[in-house]
Amino acid sequence: MNQGTYSVLSNINIAKDVYKMILGGDTSQITAPGQFINIKLDGLYLRRPISICDNDENTITIIYKAVGKGTEMMSRFEAYKNLDVLVGLGNGFDISKSGDRPLLIGGGVGVPPMYSLCKALLDKGVKPVVILGFNSLEDVFYEKKFLNLGVDVYVATVDGSYGIKGFVTDVIPLVGEYSYFYTCGPMPMFKALYKTCVTSGQFSFEERMGCGFGACMGCTCKTKNGNKRICKDGPVLEKEEIIW
Amino acid sequence: MVNTTVTLSGITLDNPVIPASGTFGFGYEFADIYDINILGSISCKGTTKAPRFGNPTPRIAECTQGLINSVGLQNPGIDKVISEELPKLAKVYSKPVIANISGFSIDDYAYTCEKIDSEPQVGIIEVNISCPNVHNGGMSFGTDAGTALAVTKAVKAVTTKPVYIKLSPNVTDITEIAKACEQGGADGISLINTLMGMRIDLKTKKPVIANKMGGFSGPAILPVAVRMVYQVYEAVNIPIIGMGGISCAEDVIEMMLAGATAVQVGAANLVDPCACKTIIEDLPAVMQKYNINSLQNIIGGSH
Numbered sequence: 001m002n003q004g005t006y007s008v009l010s011n012i013n014i015a016k017d018v019y020k021m022i023l024g025g026d027t028s029q030i031t032a033p034g035q036f037i038n039i040k041l042d043g044l045y046l047r048r049p050i051s052i053c054d055n056d057e058n059t060i061t062i063i064y065k066a067v068g069k070g071t072e073m074m075s076r077f078e079a080y081k082n083l084d085v086l087v088g089l090g091n092g093f094d095i096s097k098s099g100d101r102p103l104l105i106g107g108g109v110g111v112p113p114m115y116s117l118c119k120a121l122l123d124k125g126v127k128p129v130v131i132l133g134f135n136s137l138e139d140v141f142y143e144k145k146f147l148n149l150g151v152d153v154y155v156a157t158v159d160g161s162y163g164i165k166g167f168v169t170d171v172i173p174l175v176g177e178y179s180y181f182y183t184c185g186p187m188p189m190f191k192a193l194y195k196t197c198v199t200s201g202q203f204s205f206e207e208r209m210g211c212g213f214g215a216c217m218g219c220t221c222k223t224k225n226g227n228k229r230i231c232k233d234g235p236v237l238e239k240e241e242i243i244w
Numbered sequence: 245m246v247n248t249t250v251t252l253s254g255i256t257l258d259n260p261v262i263p264a265s266g267t268f269g270f271g272y273e274f275a276d277i278y279d280i281n282i283l284g285s286i287s288c289k290g291t292t293k294a295p296r297f298g299n300p301t302p303r304i305a306e307c308t309q310g311l312i313n314s315v316g317l318q319n320p321g322i323d324k325v326i327s328e329e330l331p332k333l334a335k336v337y338s339k340p341v342i343a344n345i346s347g348f349s350i351d352d353y354a355y356t357c358e359k360i361d362s363e364p365q366v367g368i369i370e371v372n373i374s375c376p377n378v379h380n381g382g383m384s385f386g387t388d389a390g391t392a393l394a395v396t397k398a399v400k401a402v403t404t405k406p407v408y409i410k411l412s413p414n415v416t417d418i419t420e421i422a423k424a425c426e427q428g429g430a431d432g433i434s435l436i437n438t439l440m441g442m443r444i445d446l447k448t449k450k451p452v453i454a455n456k457m458g459g460f461s462g463p464a465i466l467p468v469a470v471r472m473v474y475q476v477y478e479a480v481n482i483p484i485i486g487m488g489g490i491s492c493a494e495d496v497i498e499m500m501l502a503g504a505t506a507v508q509v510g511a512a513n514l515v516d517p518c519a520c521k522t523i524i525e526d527l528p529a530v531m532q533k534y535n536i537n538s539l540q541n542i543i544g545g546s547h
Contacts, residue, residue, distance in 0.1 A: 001277065003517060040515065045462055046306045047515060086517070208302040208452075210313060211514035214273050216266065217289075217318045218304040220297070227297055227318065232273075 001088050001213055002029040008081045009059065011074075015141040017067065018109070019075050020053075023060045023085065030055050032092025033116035034184070034204050034236050037062065038212035040084040041070050047086065048074070049212050049231070051184070051204070053112035054119070060087065063112040063141070089212050090235050093117050093202055098126050099179025103201075105168050105193060107133040107185025111142055113204055117182055118149055127151060128182075129175050133168035133189065137161035169196045191244060201239045205230050246531040247538040248524075250284070252483060252506050253406035253431050255340055255367050257284035260496060260539060261524050264487050264510035265290050265344035265370065265410075266315065270329040274513075275336035278521045287342040287508055288325075288333070290372050291360070293352045295321035299377060305443040305452035310462020310489070311511060312441045314455040316377040317346055322356045330365055340367025344410070346375055350391075350398045358402040369405050370485075371395065374412030374437035376459045386412040386437075389424035396428030406431035408485060411476075413465075414440050418472050419479035426480045433476055434485040434508070436469045462511040465489040470502045477503025477544050491519065493526035500539060501546040 006025035014020045023037075030052060037060060038047040048070040054061040066075040077083075093113075098121055106114040111132055121128050130146045130153045140162055146153045154171045155163030164171055168185075169192045181201035183193055190203055207230040210218030214232030221228055223241040228234055248259040263271070265287040274280050298318030305312040320329065322345075333341065343366045347353040353371060360366055373386035373395055385391045392409065399407055409425040411418060413436040422433050438459025443452040451457070469488025476484055486504025490496060491512040499507045512519035527539075536542055 001517075003277070044306065045308070045310055045511075045515065046304070084516075208304045210304045210311060211267075211517070213517060215269050215517070216304070216313065216514050217269075217298065217315045218313060219301060220303075220315075220318055221301065222297060 001086055002026055003084070003086050005082050006060070006085045008077050008079055008083065010079060011077050014063070016138040018063060018065050018139070018141055020061065020063050021074065021077070023062070023083065024058055025060070025085070025087070027055045027057060027060055027087065029088030031088060033095070033120045034092035034113045035088055035090045036235065038086040038089055039074070041073055044070050044073070046210065047212055049089070049209055051113040053115050055116065063109065065109045086212060090231060091233065093182055093204070093236050095120050095124060097180055097200070098128070100126060101177065101179045102126065102128045103131060103172070103175065103178045103181040104128045105131045105181060105183040105185070107168060107189040108135070108139065110183070110185030110204070113184050114182070115142060115145060118146060118151060122149060122151070129178060130154070131156070131168050131171045131175070133185065135159065167192065169193060172196055194239065194242070194244065202236050203239065203242060204235045205237060206235065246528045246536065247540070248527055248531070250505055250540050252485070253368060257506060259284045259524050259527060260500065260506040261520050262287055262342065262485070262506055262508045263513055263520050264508035265372070267510040267513040270333045272332045272336050274517060277517050280337050281339065282524050283520055284506060285339060285342055285367065286333070286337060287344050287370055288329070289319055290317050290344045290346045290375065291319050291322050291325045291356060292317055292346050293322055293356050295319065295324065300454040302452060302454055303458070305458065307441070307443065307460060307462065307464065309464040310460055311514070312443060312453060312458040312460050313438070314377045314453045314458030316455065317375055322359050326359065326363060330363060334365055341365055342368045342370050344370045344372055346372040348378070350394055353395050354398040354402050357399040361403040361405055366405060368408055369399070369403060370408045370410050370434050371399055372410045372437070374410050376412065376414065376438055376440050376457070377455065386421060387415050389420045392421045393424040393428045396425045396430050400429040408432040408434045410434035410437055412437050413468060413472055419475050422476045422480050426482050430482060432483040432485060433480065434487065435476060436472050436488045439465055439468065461489065463489045463491050466495060470498055473499060473504050474502040474546065477547065493523050493530040496523060496527065497530065497534065497536065497542065500542050501544070503544040503547070505543050
């Protein structure tokens with residue numbers, strides 16, 4: 001974990017209430033796709049945990065939805081604003097278990113961590129299949145970014161206004177055989193995937209956090225492998241250990 | 245050169261800054277962030293006789309200048325704390341620590357206290373009779389002078405280490421409880437634990453926290469804590485560890501002027517993992533600014 005000052009390089013609206021922010025600063029503490037950062041915001045007491053969408057040596061890309069006081073404040077940030085950020089939190093995805101054709105399934109603001117995961121898998125020579133689920137056309141983002149990585153991408157919208165009408169689970173029968181799955185998104189999607197997916201897989205969870213780095217026990221859940229702090233021992237849990 | 249050392253029940257602390265129980269785990273997690281040996285001491289995560297999962301999530305609610313928590317004493321139980329957690333802390337921290345214990349009956353408190361008594365690493369035992377997040381225990385021992393007295397006597401009977409009783413602010417008159425603890429043989433008083441609070445989500449129109457209510461802490465409660473430390477200092481003749489909303493070196497000095505011999509920093513650690521380090525580093529300059537040569541000399545200085 002690194003605590004440092006990160007500078008907003010850009011902050012743009014990419015879908016309905018969804019923003020993409022690029023932060024400049026030290027990224028040496030990011031060790032796996034699926035980790036998150038925790039941002040201090042002026043006037044709000046607790047930091048805001050946001051998953052990492054992408055990073056290089058000097059920048060971190062995050063994508064967030066403006067749904068509350070904190071994220072609405074963030075959506076108004078302009079370039080050069082400096083932020084106090086904790087970087088490199090959580091365990092992240094374990095890419096060693098992917099097999100040769102894993103599914104990456106992102107729902108809504110669960111899509112961003114799938115992007116760095118996709119890049120990490122491609123780097124080790126594994127070509128995943130990407131399934132993105134949104135409510136409606138106005139919510140869709142990052143389809144093209146995934147396509148540019150050279151992977152097959154399926155998009156589903158609940159109202160059928162774009163791509164395949166239905167949920168991500170309606171897409172799974174269309175993609176053929178798969179070796180493993182990785183997912184991030186809302187809880188109803190998780191429960192449906194748990195039933196639908198025949199292989200083993202990893203889920204990235206969300207929980208209200210106090211600290212974000214394992215000190216307060218505010219986000220603990222029960223697993224078959226004992227109590228786990230979502231912020232430190234998670235956010236990624238393996239399918240077999242999850243207690244629903 | 246200013247002198248930041250204070251003496252707490254015969255133990256000399258390099259400075260009065262101690263991370264508060266429940267906000268610092270068993271310390272070793274923070275050793276990756278900075279050298280925790282700079283701390284005056286560490287108050288370890290509250291420990292009970294049996295392992296506890298704690299309360300359902302959400303356990304955290306944000307507030308203006310603070311937060312509500314309802315963790316509910318999640319801990320691995322006294323046996324694992326002794327066999328696993330304290331040895332991990334010993335590898336990265338060489339000073340005496342404060343063991344924080346809690347229970348659901350007077351026998352529980354005595355059991356846990358007796359077990360921890362044999363740990364050479366433990367300099368002080370802090371007895372939490374003020375957890376607002378568990379039913380049939382915790383705070384119910386700290387809201388009645390009679391039971392506070394009984395718990396104090398029971399733990400004092402099974403340990404030779406200094407015992408500090410951690411008090412709840414959720415009482416009509418905290419001095420009565422403090423006096424009962426002193427009468428029971430307590431070596432000191434820790435205060436304040438969190439204030440009972442609640443938040444309601446406007447979108448769901450339901451309480452934010454699964455357990456509905458929780459303990460409110462953070463900078464917003466500092467004035468309440470200063471007031472109660474001031475009152476308890478006047479009521480008893482045993483040392484006080486003051487806590488509640490401390491987040492900077494100035495707050496440490498204010499709490500000591502109210503009557504605290506040492507202080508604990510809680511919520512601030514969750515927002516800024518380096519909070520205690522920053523406070524310790526800032527102390528000498530802030531002391532100089534207010535013409536303070538020795539912290540030991542300002543304890544209760546406002547009375």
